[in-house]
Amino acid sequence: MRIKRFSALVLCVLMALQLFGCALIENIKNDPKNLEKPDAEKIFEYIKDEDIDSLCELFSPEVKKNHDLEKEWEEFFEKMDGKAVSYKKLSFPNEGVGKDENGEVYKMHVAVNYNSVKTDKGTVYEQFGYQHIRVSESDPDSVGLLTFTMQDPDTGEWTTVGER
Structure with missing residues (x-):
């Protein structure tokens, strides 16, 4: 049971990174302060x-x-x-x-x-x-x-x- 929950959590984290990671990277890349x-x-x-x-x-x-x-x-x-x-x-x-x-x-x-x-x-x-x-x-x-x-x-x- 714990392995299923852990696997589900890891899958959710990976999906969130895939969905929001590109936008986060884009914002960092275009941040005037960083540039x-x-x-x-x-x-x-x-x-x-x-x-x-x-x-x-x-x-x-x-x-x-x-x-x-x-x-x-x-x-x-x-x-x-x-x-x-x-x-x-x-x-x-x-x-x-x-x-x-x-x-x-x-x-x-x-x-x-x-x-x-x-x-x-x-x-x-x-x-x-x-x-x-x-x-x-x-x-x-x-x-x-x-x-x-x-x-x-x-x-x-x-x-x-x-x-x-």
Whole structure:
């Protein structure tokens, strides 16, 4: 009797995995946070290295066309007290995914915050952050970073690179 119950339970679990497993995998595959985390780590390395060329390349064609990103990054780094060396954790305060009736992603965006960013001079910024359009079928020129921001810990003044 116990073997029958156990076999029935195993069969139910296998059927549930077969039915719902693909959807779960698809959701994980299209999760903006999972997709963005490696990019966020790479972007922070660019910030640490003050690699303006690489940072400029990440912005959307639309933002590149309307901003002098190189100048804005130079101002950003001039306002920072020292060089960024670390952050405590990443957070994702905003994200969104649009899918059509076939499950194909036609729009995806995510906002990323680096919390407690520390510089080599010991200054701690509450957060640096950026907004990223990962997919936009309706407006391909908007794909890329839109903004990158930093708030001065003393004055509360925001420094923004990109769209304002």
